[in-house]
Amino acid sequence: xxxxxxxxxxxxxxxxxIPIINCAYENTAFDYFPWYQQFxxxxxxxxxxxxxxxxxxxxxxxxxxxxxxxxxxxxxxxxSQPGDSxxxxxxxxxxxxxxxxxxxxxxxxxxxx
Amino acid sequence: DxxxxxxxxxxxxxxxxxxxxxxxxxxxxxxxxxxxxxxxxGLRLIYFSYDVKMKEKGDIPEGYSVSREKKERFSxxxxxxxxxxxxxxxxxxxxxxxxxxxxxxxxGDGTRLSIL
Numbered sequence: 293x294x295x296x297x298x299x300x301x302x303x304x305x306x307x308x309x310i311p312i313i314n315c316a317y318e319n320t321a322f323d324y325f326p327w328y329q330q331f332x333x334x335x336x337x338x339x340x341x342x343x344x345x346x347x348x349x350x351x352x353x354x355x356x357x358x359x360x361x362x363x364x365x366x367x368x369x370x371x372s373q374p375g376d377s378x379x380x381x382x383x384x385x386x387x388x389x390x391x392x393x394x395x396x397x398x399x400x401x402x403x404x405x
Numbered sequence: 406d407x408x409x410x411x412x413x414x415x416x417x418x419x420x421x422x423x424x425x426x427x428x429x430x431x432x433x434x435x436x437x438x439x440x441x442x443x444x445x446x447g448l449r450l451i452y453f454s455y456d457v458k459m460k461e462k463g464d465i466p467e468g469y470s471v472s473r474e475k476k477e478r479f480s481x482x483x484x485x486x487x488x489x490x491x492x493x494x495x496x497x498x499x500x501x502x503x504x505x506x507x508x509x510x511x512x513g514d515g516t517r518l519s520i521l
Contacts, residue, residue, distance in 0.1 A: 301445070326509055335495055335512030336448070363446070381447060392463075395440075395511060397447035 296384050298396030304405050305372055313367045313399045315382035320363070322384040326393075327367050329354065330379045339380070340367075372403045408432070409513040412497050417519045424483040428496030435501045437479035438510060439463075439471060442493040443451050454479055455501075486520045493517050 297316045305311045323344055328336035341347045342356045342365065349356045353370040369376055382396040387390075412427035422433075430437065436455055440448040450463030452471040460471050468490060472480045479498075483490055483497075497510040 298447075317468065317495055328512075332513065335497075335514045338509040341509065392450070392453065393438075395448040 296382060296394050296396040298306050298382050298399060300399060301338045301397070302342050302400040302402075304402045304404065307372065308372060309372050309403070311369050311372055311376075311401055311403070313380055313401070314364065315366065315384075315396050316362075317384050317394075318363065319384070319386075322394075324385050325356070325358065325365050326340070326385075327354075328381040328383065328395075330381065330398075336381055369401075372401075374403045374405050376404050377401055409496055409498055409511050411494075411513040413442040413516050414514065415517050415519075417521060418483075418486050419521050420486060420488060422486050424486050424518070424520075426481040426483075426494055426496075426518070428479045428481070428513060429477050430496075430498040431477065431481075431509070432498065432500070432511070433476065434498035434511075435476075436499045436510075437473065438499075439469075439479065439481045440495045440497065441465070442495055442515070448495065459491065460504075471478050488520050491518060491520045 303311050327339045329339045330336040331382035340351045340354050344360045355368045358365045379398045379400045381398045383393045385393045408431045410429045418424050438453040439451040442448050449465050454460045454473045455517050470482045493515045495515045496513045499508045499510045
């Protein structure tokens with residue numbers, strides 16, 4: 293119940309394409325869903341996050357769509373660029389003082405020029 | 406900007422050695438975490454700490470211990486290193502706000518540890 297499933301494992305798109313990464317969870321107590329972006333040789337960095345009281349959140353070219361009834365959420369990258377090539381992790385946590393996050397296994401995205 | 410600094414980027418040790426990985430954060434965060442990152446498995450939580458001298462086991466604590474003597478420093482200890490502990494180790498920190506305010510975790514750049 294603590295797992296977060298993520299797909300696909302890897303993704304290749306052309307510049308300007310819209311890659312979509314999907315995540316699913318079981319634990320209905322999760323109430324905070326961040327996405328992290330990791331470049332080679334660097335630690336993950338927070339990209340965008342959503343709470344279940346909204347169905348969509350947009351920050352620049354990055355959009356999270358959230359479907360509470362299906363317990364699924366996804367990341368869309370509009371007008372993708374080669375600089376977006378990175379590994380993306382979804383995560384989930386319960387709003388408690390422990391901040392104990394559960395991470396998906398990651399998606400390696402390559403955006404071709 | 407939050408800075409989480411891990412003492413070594415690369416480390417090579419031998420089987421059976423006691424290994425120390427150090428992490429320091431400069432934002433007075435209450436929470437600190439140690440993860441290991443392996444291809445296809447994502448980030449798995451080893452230990453975390455809510456406060457000085459407090460620690461909690463994560464998902465894969467076996468073979469590891471931690472120490473938090475000061476708020477800014479969180480150490481991961483491999484008591485007797487084994488080859489299956491070869492991995493990328495990531496440290497993270499976060500602050501604790503009042504209920505309803507989830508805070509993101511801020512990560513260091515990792516220590517790539519090889520056990521020969």
